[in-house]
Amino acid sequence: MSKMEIKRKSIMLPGPVDVPDEVLMSMSKPVINHRGEEFHQLMSKIEKISKDLFKTKYNVIVLSSSGTGGAESAVMNIIRPGDKAIVPVFGEFSGRLAQQIEAARGKVVRVNAPLGTAPSIEQIEKAVSENKDAKAIYLVYNDTSPGTTYRYAKELGEIAEKYGMFYVIDAISVFGGDVLPMDEWHADVVIAGSQKCLFTPPGLALVGVSDDVINYVRKDPPYTTYFNYASYVDFLAKYETPFTPALPLFYALETALEKIASVGLERTIEKHKIGAQAYYSAFETMGLQPFVEERFRSNVVISIKYPQGVDDIKFRKYLENNYNIVITGGFGELKGKIFRIGNMGIIERSKILPTIIAVGYSMRAQGINVNVEKAIEVAEEKLKGLDNV
Amino acid sequence: MSKMEIKRKSIMLPGPVDVPDEVLMSMSKPVINHRGEEFHQLMSKIEKISKDLFKTKYNVIVLSSSGTGGAESAVMNIIRPGDKAIVPVFGEFSGRLAQQIEAARGKVVRVNAPLGTAPSIEQIEKAVSENKDAKAIYLVYNDTSPGTTYRYAKELGEIAEKYGMFYVIDAISVFGGDVLPMDEWHADVVIAGSQKCLFTPPGLALVGVSDDVINYVRKDPPYTTYFNYASYVDFLAKYETPFTPALPLFYALETALEKIASVGLERTIEKHKIGAQAYYSAFETMGLQPFVEERFRSNVVISIKYPQGVDDIKFRKYLENNYNIVITGGFGELKGKIFRIGNMGIIERSKILPTIIAVGYSMRAQGINVNVEKAIEVAEEKLKGLDNV
Structure with missing residues (x-):
């Protein structure tokens, strides 16, 4: 039916990446009821492996959205108009995350560094200590635009812990490709994209969310319904999603996660x-x-x-x-x-x-x-x- | 690899629905660069057919999210804290849409009707005339929970026009299955879901957006980045999406839309x-x-x-x-x-x-x-x- 010819090329982009045939093919499985037993099995398998990969005792939810949707969820659940956030900026994507917080009417304290390098941990701690009223630190762990990975993400977690701020790690492009033990690093939110190191097609964001964030969201509900973390956690308890999931991508994710688990x-x-x-x-x-x-x-x-x-x-x-x-x-x-x-x-x-x-x-x-x-x-x-x- | 067996059943749910094999199979096409020529061709075909189906001269954008994400986009782009909206409520989904507006800190004037029926056009016009400061009317065209289609959607558009309010039609479950000429009915936003009458897997929302809404959004930017209509329209001009699209679902949508176009x-x-x-x-x-x-x-x-x-x-x-x-x-x-x-x-x-x-x-x-x-x-x-x- 479709007349567009797709020539198979080797896609060596910083995401989306080539997806193995086995993962692609799993998307052709028939539609199932997302409130039924078969979906519960699928979701429970995804949850089990995800928690291992995130190294967390907290919940890992799956959003039917691209990575930017995952980042939006971290902004909309935590930031209310006027709230302050600290953002190390060292590339296009960390800059965009700062703008995304400002779009939600948050105030951003940027800690800038020239492209090709990143702010020192001392620079960031200085900004934090001068802005003790900030609610959260938002780090882009790997900014794909210069190709920079922030190597003091662990230390930054200790600072967030010390000052009692939420610590959000946007790991969209790097999750599965570099170390990131969520709980050990005191992260409250960790965002992974499906189409990067998890070699799944684009369209899903996996988000690890600490209980502290969930409790906060329950007390002060966010403006967003589609990304409300509390709903996702409530439905995850019965291995469902609050809204209709992008089912074929869940099939693909399951296959990819099983492959990763088998390698370790x-x-x-x-x-x-x-x-x-x-x-x-x-x-x-x-x-x-x-x-x-x-x-x-x-x-x-x-x-x-x-x-x-x-x-x-x-x-x-x-x-x-x-x-x-x-x-x-x-x-x-x-x-x-x-x-x-x-x-x-x-x-x-x-x-x-x-x-x-x-x-x-x-x-x-x-x-x-x-x-x-x-x-x-x-x-x-x-x-x-x-x-x- | 995957050990879960999926028994093929006839899915006669009010969405997601059975997807034809041809549509399922099109998802297994290889990943392409979403900033390249092949994607531009794909997007241009989707846009052309979509505009015909919406019967609109305005833009039809495609969001990588489920239908609820589409509804969220209509709320977040139009409603600012304190803004008032009129919502006819005659089932679970129209009730949820009202709550979604309230989550975004909008004020909702509900026009209620018992389950199995719907408010009369006079009832709604009364509410509108008593709330001339309302910014928008939000109609769920087909509420799947009782199975009710609002048969005065056209007349409601005339009322919205008369009182100078935005008119949003959530047609997630019915688009493609019943009449809805967007421009003729004076609708500013029309939302369609992929997994209903468009027989595509879940995970995409198609949204027709009038220029009035786009102009408003440019003047008063929304809190949301992921669903910002202006970005989608800007990128659509070059047949792209502002954020990484859920590519396999776009392949599926293309195949399904071509099938619909061939039937008419x-x-x-x-x-x-x-x-x-x-x-x-x-x-x-x-x-x-x-x-x-x-x-x-x-x-x-x-x-x-x-x-x-x-x-x-x-x-x-x-x-x-x-x-x-x-x-x-x-x-x-x-x-x-x-x-x-x-x-x-x-x-x-x-x-x-x-x-x-x-x-x-x-x-x-x-x-x-x-x-x-x-x-x-x-x-x-x-x-x-x-x-x-």
Whole structure:
């Protein structure tokens, strides 16, 4: 019926990512009653694995919305007009989260850092201690626009704890690809996106919510109905969602979570790290420079500076047309200055090596003389860590 | 991988409904870049058909959320704290919409009617004229809980026009199954759900939005970011969505909309009407009484009173176990008093006749002596209208 042809390309974006066939196919299962026994089984399996991945004793709810909907839920449940929030801003997405809080009529104290780095923990603590009336700290754990992961998320949790503020971690792009033990880090809300490291199609947000937040929401109900955490927790108790769930995506999520559980969370995170090391070392071997300061480099978004004279659009078009691989460029003021590769979800040689090769030969085609063969050798050495032992 | 077995049953619920295999299968297409050319083609096709179905010159946007998210969008974009809204309440879902407005700190003037009927247009106009400061009228066009369709939606639009109020029609459960020419009826917002008469899986809401609403939103931005209509309209201009779309559901929607377009909207609506007439006349032949006053009867939800002595749960369990068909019972105070059948989406004999038979023989099994054979004959006579001519 549909006449649009979809050419299968390797999608190496920082999300959405390639979804394994097995996960895609599970969406074609028939519609079931979302108030019936079959759905209860599905939801109970999703809940069990999710709680393990979040490392939480609290509830993990599933919203039928994209990641931005997940972020909205964290804003609308906690922020009331006039409430103050502390937001470290070091990229496009942390900037947007701050704006999202302002749209909800919250007041934002931004702690800014230049792109490619992030605020120090001292900077943030200073802002917190000067704004003791703030209700919450909102951290974007991994800002995909520069490719920066905030490496003091644990310490920030201790600060939130010390000052009695809610601690919200937007982990949409990184959840499952880097460490994030929710309870140990004193997080009250942790948001994961389906279409990133969880290799499920886009359209779901998983949200871990502490009892403190639920109690607050019950006392002071939010303006939102669709994202009201208390309703989700009440319905989760009977393995349901308060509103009709996006069923096919729940099927897909179930399949993906089972795959992750069978590999184990620690090994899954380790694989992301190995993949990232392969990319960074290969590109450095080619003489290309990572954009982000070393300690804040992301394991899930590899962002690399363009050498002088390489045109972003031309480079990526050449790469896509000749190697059938889709990567992306920079955002906002980084447009034309960097390219970015997603290292999320299924981490394997068959995706990483062709991407490194494609980048290398596409650089050569732009007149940049890089040593592709040496880079591959270096990458393969790192990727031995992926071998089954 | 997944061990849960899903037995294929005929889902005759008032949504979600059975999805044709062709629509289900289209979800397994590979992930594409939602900022690329392929997605633009997909979105442009969805937009073109949607505007035809809404009969509007305005924008039709697609939200990655269930129907309740669509309703939330209509509340959050228009209502600011303290704003007043008029809401006819004649069932569970119109009652919930009123509560949703109150959650957003709006003030609601309810125009109530007993279950099984609906407020007269005079009643509503009286409320409107006594509350000229109200900002909007919110109508649930078809309230699935009693199975009531508001038959003066057009006249209500004239009242909204006369008093200069926004007119919002929540048509989640009925869009595509009954008439609703958006512009002709002076509607500012019309909300459709994917999983009802559009026979797509749940998880998308289509929303027609007038320019008046967009202009208002630009002047006085809403608290919500995820549902901000202005962002959706801005991105639709380049055939994109502001936030990552639930891609597989967009694939499914495209396939379903193409099917509807190939049949034609008028014929699609007519088929729903024919199906409804077959059900009502068959059940009346059996001596069973429709719950709703005749003029407000729905073409998409058939609600029937239980005869004295029939137990809701026992009846529906018998029906499901023996005929493999899932129907549902009543909601809230109608629990145990009525059963309801969805007549949405693909309307064909092969779904309607077995359902009538199953209801008839399940009634007999509960000791109610009904004439199933005569009922089938009456239904088949009506269903001749489905014949291809």
